Structure formats: structure tokens, C-alpha cells
Amino acid sequence: MSLIEGLAGDSALAAPEPLAARMRPRDLSEFVGQEHLVGEGKLLRQMIERDQIPSMILWGPPGVGKTTLANVIANLTKAEFVTYSAVTSGIKEIKEIMARAETGRRVGIRTVLFVDEIHRFNKAQQDAFLPYVEQGSIILIGATTENPSFECNSALLSRCKVFTLKGLTADDLVVLLRRALTSERGYAKLDVQATDDTLKKIAIFSNGDARHALGTLETAVANAVFDANGKPAITEDVLSQIISRKALMYDKSGEEHYNIISALHKSMRNSDPDAAVYWLARMLEGGEDPLYIARRCVRFASEDVGLADPNALLLANAVWDSCHNLGIPECNVHLTQIVVYLALAPKSNAMEETYLRAARDAQTMMAEPVPLHIRNAPTRLMKELDYGKGYTYAHDTDEKIARMSCLPEALQGRRYYTPAGLGREANLKARAKAIRDWREGKTETPPFSSEAYIGRK
Numbered sequence: 256m257s258l259i260e261g262l263a264g265d266s267a268l269a270a271p272e273p274l275a276a277r278m279r280p281r282d283l284s285e286f287v288g289q290e291h292l293v294g295e296g297k298l299l300r301q302m303i304e305r306d307q308i309p310s311m312i313l314w315g316p317p318g319v320g321k322t323t324l325a326n327v328i329a330n331l332t333k334a335e336f337v338t339y340s341a342v343t344s345g346i347k348e349i350k351e352i353m354a355r356a357e358t359g360r361r362v363g364i365r366t367v368l369f370v371d372e373i374h375r376f377n378k379a380q381q382d383a384f385l386p387y388v389e390q391g392s393i394i395l396i397g398a399t400t401e402n403p404s405f406e407c408n409s410a411l412l413s414r415c416k417v418f419t420l421k422g423l424t425a426d427d428l429v430v431l432l433r434r435a436l437t438s439e440r441g442y443a444k445l446d447v448q449a450t451d452d453t454l455k456k457i458a459i460f461s462n463g464d465a466r467h468a469l470g471t472l473e474t475a476v477a478n479a480v481f482d483a484n485g486k487p488a489i490t491e492d493v494l495s496q497i498i499s500r501k502a503l504m505y506d507k508s509g510e511e512h513y514n515i516i517s518a519l520h521k522s523m524r525n526s527d528p529d530a531a532v533y534w535l536a537r538m539l540e541g542g543e544d545p546l547y548i549a550r551r552c553v554r555f556a557s558e559d560v561g562l563a564d565p566n567a568l569l570l571a572n573a574v575w576d577s578c579h580n581l582g583i584p585e586c587n588v589h590l591t592q593i594v595v596y597l598a599l600a601p602k603s604n605a606m607e608e609t610y611l612r613a614a615r616d617a618q619t620m621m622a623e624p625v626p627l628h629i630r631n632a633p634t635r636l637m638k639e640l641d642y643g644k645g646y647t648y649a650h651d652t653d654e655k656i657a658r659m660s661c662l663p664e665a666l667q668g669r670r671y672y673t674p675a676g677l678g679r680e681a682n683l684k685a686r687a688k689a690i691r692d693w694r695e696g697k698t699e700t701p702p703f704s705s706e707a708y709i710g711r712k
Contacts, residue, residue, distance in 0.1 A: 274470070277440045278438065278440055280320075286324070286327065289319070303324075303327065310414055312396075312416070312417045313398045315420030319463065325338075328369075332365075334394065337369070353387045353393065357387065365394065369398070370395065373397030374407065388415075395415060397415065422462070423465055447489065456498065475493055478493050519534040519535055520555060522534055523594060531597075532595065535594050539583070549579075550575065552593050553572060557606050563603035563680040564601055564679060601680070605680065609671050609673070620665070623664070627640075628645040656690060
């Protein structure tokens, strides 16, 4: 028999509020985590204790204490505290609150306005706060899971102090979970049995999110079974049924998406296959589209490997086809193959640098005319205008290379392609130098053979 069957009438189980809401800290003594902000002697803690808080943005992942900090401030401040939702309210409601705040300011009453999910406000809604923040009618506290640099207006952001909250550690979450089991606001009356190892598993499963951890505990308690002593217990069997898949924090349209693809790309660039495969797994297990990752690998194959290993691009394209044809989960192993291959491949960013140098000249210099000798002359008039005059057909030479230059006169001597010289690019680097030296008359020795070029010598 489960606990929910044996104690169906218990008030703790029948509580109208979720466990996370009941266990929300009421003051700083109950607050867990964020020691860099609210630890003894830290700036934010001093501001809260002195009731001298500025307008601020609380930025961090879900379930780390943003709303809780706002509630602690609400409990301690002598100002009027107003909670506002960016999801359900608009400019009309903002103006009504601002009007009341301005009236209060004139008679010496401060107003602290807490705006949850402030990143959901559009520019016009955020602009509506500006004059009231500037003149001190309100102290604004905004909470966001998105990077405020991108989601908040720069004018509003410049008037707020940004505090970055971090994901809670597993030890932080174990403290919260144990407190929930022993607190009168939690399950003290039920005397639920749970080992530290069990709570640690819930903490790891919750990935730094206190709300998620307490929700998981609530489900586990509701499904607890009675042990030999007649006490409700969260067993391994109960926990295994609840924890079927770790809740990875991965928003495919948010900052974490870009953070992790950056980590994957830079791990491959740094020739670290272990780190690269870890970030790949983070993306795939978080629900990322495998074709997106495959496209990034195709780009990487030219941007960071290039001609140091021409096979990298071929393999990356083959993996893209595999992802398209197979999908998840079958293509996971193909993505692993290309990620490891790219990480261990010799590196060269010569392709990207080559194009950027040429693009810079194309954008900043005059549009130089195509030299006459490499223009086609399909008409008599063009021939009379010397189109094609002096052109040497490379295949007619012994070296299969003509000494003529194909760059405009103003760009003579430009060097766009400068290979790094790793992997197969070492051959290309030597061949490019030999061709340039021969073409410029520095040597009479013909450029080395095509056999050396392809690495046979």
C-alpha cells in the first residue's frame, strides 16, 4: 500500500499549495545558495538588510531563487511591494501602477515593483518604466531567465544593477530537500524516510532547479511505501519510476542554445574530443535538432579544418545526409563520429581567413576592372578592344601554369591564401610558394609535380 492510500486524509498531502510554494524561504536565514550575492557581508545582502535596494535585474536559470529573493525583500522592506506579471499585463496596467506609485512618492511612500519574466515585455512596455525609475517613483526588480544584455532595453538596463544567480549545487538542493522532509511546512508530520543518497539523486536529477527538486520530492512522497517499521519511505524502486529522464536545461531558442553550440565548436577547435562529445550529448539529450548540429559540423569542416584534411568536409556532408535519412536516435552515433573526427583533425582556418581578406578588399577598394587578358572575347568588337589579348592557356605550357597574373593591377602582389601548413596543407603551402616564386621570376625551377602536391612524395 502506498502512502497516498494509507494517509489520504493527511493535511500535508491535501495542502492546496505545491511543496515548492510552502517551502519558499521567508527571510535570508532560510535562503540556500547564491553565497556570492547574499552570503555574510555581500553587497546584495547588505542592501536587503538595510532596506536600501536599488532598481535591479535578477538574472539566472529557473528555480535558483529569483522570485524568492523578491519575496524576502517584500517581507523586509518598509516600502509598498507590488508584484506584476509580464505575461498577463500590458501598458495600461503599468500606467495605473505607475500613477499610484507617483502619488505615493509625493507623500513619502516608496514602491518596490517586482516584474517576473521581464524579458517578455516588448520595447514599448519596457520604455514605460523608464521615467518612473529615473525620478524614483518606483524601485524596479526584474527577474529573467534570459540574458538581459539581449532582452532588456539598454536605457532600462543602464538604470538597474544586474545580479547574476547561479544554478544551485547538488549539496544546496539536498539541504532544501532535507528541510522539506523535516519542516512543519513540509512533511514533518509524516516522518518520511529518505537516505542522503536518495536525496542526492533527486538533486542531480533536478539540475540546479530548486522548484523542480521539490516537485520531484513531492511526487516521491505521494508514492512512498511503508517500510518494515511502518514508516513511509522513498525507496529506490519508487525513485526509479519517477526519475526516468534528467531535466536538462536547454532552451533551443534561448541563450543556453548558443552557449552550448559555442562550447561544442570550441572544444573541437581545441582538439578535445572528450569535451566535444559531452557538449554534443548535452545538445542531443536536451532535444536539439540533429540537422542543426550536422550543419554546424559542415561549416566547421571548412572553417577550422579546411585543406589541412579535405576528407573532413566529405565526412561532415555524409553525416548530414545520415542525420536527414535516419533521425534521432539512430544518427547519434554518426554525429559522434564526425565530432570526434573533427576534434582530432589537423586544424587550419586558412579558408576563412583567405575569404575575409579578399572580402575586405572587395568591400573597401574601388571595383577594379577585370584585366583585359583574362576577359573572354566572343565578338569581333571585343577582340578589337584587346579582350583576351596576351592570355596564355595554362594547359599549353609544360608546367601547366602560366606566368601571367590574374589580379587587377592595383592588387598585384596581394596574398589572400596563407595556409597554416598542418596536415595535407603542408603540401599546399609548399606548392603555393613554389608557384609564386616561379611566377615572379625568383626561380627558374618549374613548380614541383602534381604527385608531390597530392602527397605521393
